[in-house]
Amino acid sequence: MTLEDLQELSEKEQQRQSEKKHRILFCSAAGCVSCGSDKVSAALKTKIKEHALEKECEVIGTGCLGLCGEGPLVKVQSDNTLYQNVDVRAAEQIVESHIINNTKVAAHLSDMSAPFFASQTKIVLENCGEINSESIDEYIGVRGYEGLARAVNEMQPAEVTEEIRKSGLRGRGGAGYSTGLKWGIVSKAHGEQKYVVCNADEGDPGAFMDRSVLEGDPHRVLEGMAIAGYAVGATQGYVYCRAEYPLAIERLKLAIKQAEKMGLLGNRILESQFNFRIDIRIGAGAFVCGEETALLQSIEGKRGNPKPRPPYPSEKGLWGMPTLINNVETFANIAPIIRNGSEWFSKIGTEKSKGTKVFALAGNIKNTGLIEVPMGIPLRKIIFDIGGGTPDGTEFKAAQTGGPSGGCIPTDHLDLPVDYESLSKVGSIMGSGGLIVMDSTSKMVEVAKFFMQFCMDESCGKCIPCRVGTRHIYGLLDKISKKKATQDDMVLLEELCMMVKETSLCGLGQSAPNPVLSTLRFFRNEYEELLQPVETYMGEPGVEVNFEK
Amino acid sequence: MAVKTLTINGEQYSAQEGESILSVARQHNIPIPTLCHLEGLSTVGACRLCVVQIEGIPKLLPACTTKVEEGMVIHTANEKLNKYRRMIIALLASEGNHVCAVCVANNHCELQDLAYQVGLVRVRYPYLFPKKTLDATHNDYVMDHNRCVLCTRCVRVCDEVEGAHVWDVAGRGINCEIITGLDYAWGNSETCTACGKCVMVCPTGALFEKGVNVSEMEKKKGFLKYIITARQKKEWVTISNE
Numbered sequence: 001m002t003l004e005d006l007q008e009l010s011e012k013e014q015q016r017q018s019e020k021k022h023r024i025l026f027c028s029a030a031g032c033v034s035c036g037s038d039k040v041s042a043a044l045k046t047k048i049k050e051h052a053l054e055k056e057c058e059v060i061g062t063g064c065l066g067l068c069g070e071g072p073l074v075k076v077q078s079d080n081t082l083y084q085n086v087d088v089r090a091a092e093q094i095v096e097s098h099i100i101n102n103t104k105v106a107a108h109l110s111d112m113s114a115p116f117f118a119s120q121t122k123i124v125l126e127n128c129g130e131i132n133s134e135s136i137d138e139y140i141g142v143r144g145y146e147g148l149a150r151a152v153n154e155m156q157p158a159e160v161t162e163e164i165r166k167s168g169l170r171g172r173g174g175a176g177y178s179t180g181l182k183w184g185i186v187s188k189a190h191g192e193q194k195y196v197v198c199n200a201d202e203g204d205p206g207a208f209m210d211r212s213v214l215e216g217d218p219h220r221v222l223e224g225m226a227i228a229g230y231a232v233g234a235t236q237g238y239v240y241c242r243a244e245y246p247l248a249i250e251r252l253k254l255a256i257k258q259a260e261k262m263g264l265l266g267n268r269i270l271e272s273q274f275n276f277r278i279d280i281r282i283g284a285g286a287f288v289c290g291e292e293t294a295l296l297q298s299i300e301g302k303r304g305n306p307k308p309r310p311p312y313p314s315e316k317g318l319w320g321m322p323t324l325i326n327n328v329e330t331f332a333n334i335a336p337i338i339r340n341g342s343e344w345f346s347k348i349g350t351e352k353s354k355g356t357k358v359f360a361l362a363g364n365i366k367n368t369g370l371i372e373v374p375m376g377i378p379l380r381k382i383i384f385d386i387g388g389g390t391p392d393g394t395e396f397k398a399a400q401t402g403g404p405s406g407g408c409i410p411t412d413h414l415d416l417p418v419d420y421e422s423l424s425k426v427g428s429i430m431g432s433g434g435l436i437v438m439d440s441t442s443k444m445v446e447v448a449k450f451f452m453q454f455c456m457d458e459s460c461g462k463c464i465p466c467r468v469g470t471r472h473i474y475g476l477l478d479k480i481s482k483k484k485a486t487q488d489d490m491v492l493l494e495e496l497c498m499m500v501k502e503t504s505l506c507g508l509g510q511s512a513p514n515p516v517l518s519t520l521r522f523f524r525n526e527y528e529e530l531l532q533p534v535e536t537y538m539g540e541p542g543v544e545v546n547f548e549k
Numbered sequence: 550m551a552v553k554t555l556t557i558n559g560e561q562y563s564a565q566e567g568e569s570i571l572s573v574a575r576q577h578n579i580p581i582p583t584l585c586h587l588e589g590l591s592t593v594g595a596c597r598l599c600v601v602q603i604e605g606i607p608k609l610l611p612a613c614t615t616k617v618e619e620g621m622v623i624h625t626a627n628e629k630l631n632k633y634r635r636m637i638i639a640l641l642a643s644e645g646n647h648v649c650a651v652c653v654a655n656n657h658c659e660l661q662d663l664a665y666q667v668g669l670v671r672v673r674y675p676y677l678f679p680k681k682t683l684d685a686t687h688n689d690y691v692m693d694h695n696r697c698v699l700c701t702r703c704v705r706v707c708d709e710v711e712g713a714h715v716w717d718v719a720g721r722g723i724n725c726e727i728i729t730g731l732d733y734a735w736g737n738s739e740t741c742t743a744c745g746k747c748v749m750v751c752p753t754g755a756l757f758e759k760g761v762n763v764s765e766m767e768k769k770k771g772f773l774k775y776i777i778t779a780r781q782k783k784e785w786v787t788i789s790n791e
Contacts, residue, residue, distance in 0.1 A: 286721070303718065308594035308614040461699065461718070461725030462595045468640035471723045472674050492673060499636050502609050503597045510608075 001263040002271055003149040006140060013141030021056035022099055023077040024048075026086075028061030028133065029215045030247055031208070036087070037072035043088040044074070047095035057099060063128035063216010067116065068208075069368030075129065082110040115385040116367050121348065121374045123356050124332040128216035128370075133251060136258040139219040145264050147338035151227045152272045160231040160338065161187055167342035168354030169334075173199055173290075173327035174402065174431045175507075176353075176420040182324065185314040186232040189322035194234035196225050196276075197318065197325045199295060200241040200248070203287040204403025205454060206362040207434035210328035212370050213358070214241070214248035217332070218255035222278060224331030226265060227338055229276040232324050237278040240295050243285060252280055287458035291506045292325045294460065305462045306506035327432065329358055349375030353419035363400075363436035366391045373418070380414040383437055394439040398522070402431025404451040404458075405511035407518025408444070427518045429511070444523040445530060448516045449477040455512035466509030469500035473516060483530050490527065494520065555621040564617045571599055571612035574625060581625050582634055582666055584659060585700040586613045587750055589773035591709060596700060598634055598663070601625050609633075634667045643674040644723070646681060646695035647753075653766035654754030660698060677723075684729070686736025689759055690748050692727070697755040699725055703747035710776060715741045727755075746772075 017023065026032070026041045044059045065073040070084035074094060081104055083094060090108045097103045122128075131138040139145070151160050165180025186194060198221060202210040214221060225237045241249050256278055259265040267275045281299045288294045289304040296318050298304040317323025333355060337345045346354050353375040359382065361369055366388030373382060383389065383399060390396050398408040407428035409416065416422050420430050438447065456470040476493045479485040497513035497520075504510045520527060551566040557579055564573040569592070574581050584596040592613045600609040604622040612625070624630070641647075641660060649655050681694035704716040704727065715738050719728040729735045748756040749768050757766040779785055 305718075308611060310616075456722055459722035461720065461722045462593070463597050464595070464637050464640055464644075464698075465597055467699070467722055467725065468644045471677070472640070472643070475675065495636070499633050503600050503633050503637070505594060505597065505611075 003146075003153055006145060006149055006270075009137065009140050010143065010146075013137045017138075017141065020058050021078065022053075022058075024057060024059045024094070024099070025062045025065070025075040025077055025129065026059065027063070027065045027071060027073045027129065029064040029128075029212055030245075031064065031068040032071040032073055033247070035071050039088055040072050040074060040086050040091045043091035044095060047092050048099075051095065051100060053095075053099065060132045061134065062131060063133045064125070064212040064370050065129035066120075066125075066371065067110065067367060067369045069366075070110065073110075077130070080112060082112055083108040084110040116369075116371070116388065119377075119381065119386050120372050121356050122372050123336055123345075123348075124213060124220075124329055124358050125216070125370070125372045126336070127220065128212060131217070133216050133218065134254055136219060136255065136262065136264075139217070143339060144219055144335070145223055145259075147335035148223050148226050148230075148264065149270050151230055151338050152270050152274050155338075157187060157231045157233060160227060163342045164231070164334065164337060167337045167345040168349075168352075169330065169337065169345065170353065170420065171327060172329035172333070172357070172432065174405065174429060176430060179326065179330055182314060182326070183228065183231050185312075186234075186322050186324040189315050191321040193236070193319075193321045194232055195318045195321060195323040196229045196232065196234045196237040197295070197299070197313075197323055198225055198237065198239040198328060198331055199290060199292065199325055200239055200245070200328045201283050201287075201290040201295060202245075202328070202432060203242065203290050203458075204405075204432055204434045205451075206360060206436045207403060207432055208360045209358040209370065209433040211245050211248055212360075213328050213332050214245065215251055218248075218251045219259065220335055221252075221328055221331045222255055222259055222265065224326075224334035225278060226269065226276050227334050228324055228326065228331065230274050232322075234324065235275050235277065237276060238281050238299055238318075239278060240281045240283060240289070240299060242283040242289075249280060249282060256280070286460070287454075288460045288506070288508050291508055293506065295325070296323065303460075305460050306508070308505060329433070350417065350419045352421055357418065357430070357433060359433045359435045361387050361435055361437070364390050364394065364439040364442070365437040375419045376417040378415050379409060379418055382418065382435070383414070387437065390437065390439040394441060397438045397440050397442055398444070400428075400436040400438065400447070400515070401434065402429040402511075402514070403434045404454045405429060405507065405514055406431045406434075407514050408438070408447070408522065410522045412522075427514070427521055429514070443481075444519040444526045445477060445481045448519045449474065449481055451515040452477055452512070455508065459508065459512075463503075463505035463509060465500045466504045466506075466512065469496055469504075470509070470512050472496055473500065473513065477516065480527060480530050483532060485530070486532050486534050488534075490531065553617045553619045553621075555617055555619070555623060557623045558625055566617075568617050569613055570601060570610075570615050570617055570621075570623060573617060574612060579625055580666075581612050582663055583613060584663060584698065584752060585702065587702050587706075587770065587773070589710070589777045590702060590705045590750070593701060593705070596637070596698075598637055600630065600633065602627065602630060631667065635669050638664050638667050638669050639672045639674060641698050642669070642672050643676050644679070645697065646678060651763055652696065652754040653757045653761050653763060654696075654768070655764040657764070657767045658754060659752035679723075681726075684735045685759070686734040687738075687741070687743070687759075688736065689743055690735070690745065691757055691759055692729075692735055693755050693757070694726060695755075696753045697727055698753055699727065700752055701727075702750040702752065703727065703756060706746045706750045706773070710773065711742060711744050711746050713740045713742055713744075716747060749773075 074083045074086045093105045161183045169179040170176040293307040294304040313323040358372045452474045461467045582598045594611040594614040599612040602624040684692040708714040
């Protein structure tokens with residue numbers, strides 16, 4: 001396979017698709033599958049068969065169509081019509097009235113001009129919900145693997161790294177380190193073997209961005225990894241995916257097999273000197289394995305305990321060798337950057353945060369689902385325009401970003417541009433992209449308690465501050481929420497939070513107190529309302545002292 | 550090897566490249582409390598007692614795993630560090646079931662010494678009183694999980710020095726526990742050589758010899774140095790060749 005072969009294949013696929021009168025897409029990602037999209041797809045297929053339309057119509061399972069809260073979703077690609085809450089009856093109607101009689105099914109029609117769709121900018125998710133997630137031909141049909149072909153045939157490894165550096169892409173896993181700089185460090189590091197690792201251990205409560213990318217467009221991640229492998233000089237890649245994502249793993253396996261068969265992975269990729277294999281490693285259910293040093297331990301077959309950094313994995317990683325670790329979303333950005341150039345990418349976003357960010361909207365919000373927005377978009381726009389605000393018109397209270405490592409952002413900061421620096425200024429983080437919206441019914445002490453319990457349960461137990469500290473912080477929050485605590489407990493709580501934050505070994509412990517510190521910063525009154533006055537706490541009636549003679 | 554110069558608590562020192570801050574501090578009698586660290590075993594940076602402040606670095610870094618660099622300005626003790634160290638020992642005290650008065654290691658206990666060293670007088674956290682077990686199935690030794698601080702010295706000495714890897718850690722977070730083999734009784738372990746290295750490196754009374762009474766379990770850690778030096782000099786290899 002060469003670049004010409006690839007382009008020929010691409011044209012052939014586009015030709016094949018254009019011959020079809022209708023392409024009916026149904027969402028086959030986890031959200032819609034769980035509310036019955038397989039029944040819908042079966043109904044669509046039977047109806048098509050019944051009317052003998054197989055030649056002009058195809059029914060295709062795609063990745064996430066975005067509006068997860070209104071699933072199952074079906075899209076008729078030819079005239080860009082989206083149907084929501086589709087059941088078997090509606091599926092039959094779609095075939096009978098839309099496909100055959102050209103009248104849209106009004107009852108299930110989704111408004112594609114709504115801000116939910118119109119305000120998004122899609123790079124990472126450009127193929128999600130557009131192509132068959134299990135077909136490499138369709139991926140090649142949308143210029144897939146063109147980036148890899150360009151990199152391998154036309155560019156030097158250092159040029160690829162430089163292109164990524166110039167694009168301004170920053171790690172999408174949460175910390176926001178410059179991707180190009182990281183690649184540069186790994187490519188310059190000495191080691192007889194180098195590795196590329198994709199962190200797909202997405203564990204934040206309420207986050208499903210990486211999952212959707214892996215389920216909807218697995219080839220994009222593989223292509224990004226292969227380009228990274230070429231740039232840093234690695235010949236082996238691993239995708240570390242959590243076991244809770246069986247569909248993502250299945251699709252990845254299929255995608256790797258397809259790519260190897262076509263010579264896009266494996267030995268002598270695209271007839272060049274470049275060899276790159278990708279294997280999957282499956283996590284065993286520990287949140288801490290999303291931390292890079294713990295993840296590497298887990299790949300090595302050891303207990304997933306974090307190690308102190310430095311040395312960083314880029315110098316001493318997997319089996320002591322230089323290792324590049326990036327998040328799924330970071331790798332998903334690579335192919336389009338190489339294809340379209342760094343200049344194109346750096347035009348999107350803000351000065352320091354380039355490109356787009358995928359967010360998983362969840363919580364008390366009307367449009368639950370997956371969105372991709374340019375960096376720097378005001379939070380208000382995400383929540384009220386795209387997300388449609390809180391359901392039933394309840395009052396918005398706060399948005400939580402960054403999951404258990406992040407913080408909440410109250411109403412006063414709604415006009416904050418969403419980028420790495422602005423979010424950290426208000427005590428939250430970009431995180432991997434979970435965005436949980438809370439309305440006036442949410443109790444902030446309970447929110448903090450929930451996240452602290454999560455961190456306590458997920459602590460590996462290696463270092464003392466995180467192991468015991470999170471347990472005591474949880475205990476104090478529990479005491480406060482049960483109205484048994486006093487001002488003294490608040491002092492203890494804040495002291496402990498600072499100590500755990502500053503002395504813990506890894507990112508889990510260092511960021512575990514963030515939800516508490518952030519709710520204390522903006523909603524301290526909610527804590528104080530629950531406190532007991534010292535007299536009652538002592539169990540003795542307060543003695544009134546009369547100083548008057 | 551290049552020599553690095555650095556400042557610790559206002560005084561200038563020189564150190565070898567690749568040396569840890571802790572090693573430099575120990576050579577010059579600068580006190581930094583440690584618990585999981587033990588000369589001769591690998592460093593894990595787990596107890597966080599040795600965290601120091603390095604100017605220009607926003608995070609506190611453990612002295613045991615951080616390598617010296619040219620021009621580093623290090624503070625090994627200040628109000629904040631002392632407070633955090635006190636809190637760490639207090640957390641340990643609240644986590645297990647530590648009762649010095651009835652402990653075999655009383656007066657020979659590193660946890661006890663550390664509590665004095667960091668000036669811990671009062672534990673403000675509620676004691677968790679976990680339900681822990683005691684394993685007395687071994688012929689010579691006992692493991693009392695109530696007194697374990699999870700420093701993993703036993704795990705490391707058994708793996709790295711003895712080469713048996715009898716011990717490991719199971720569970721997560723506050724429920725972590727040291728286990729024998731695949732979590733069966735120590736007495737049933739087929740890999741344990743009964744060498745007693747784990748007992749000697751244990752900082753508390755968690756591992757002790759059978760038959761000792763309160764305050765009688767004195768741990769002799771000097772043997773580690775001899776083994777390591779002998780191995781480095783290949784002294785044993787020569788003998789076996791003769």
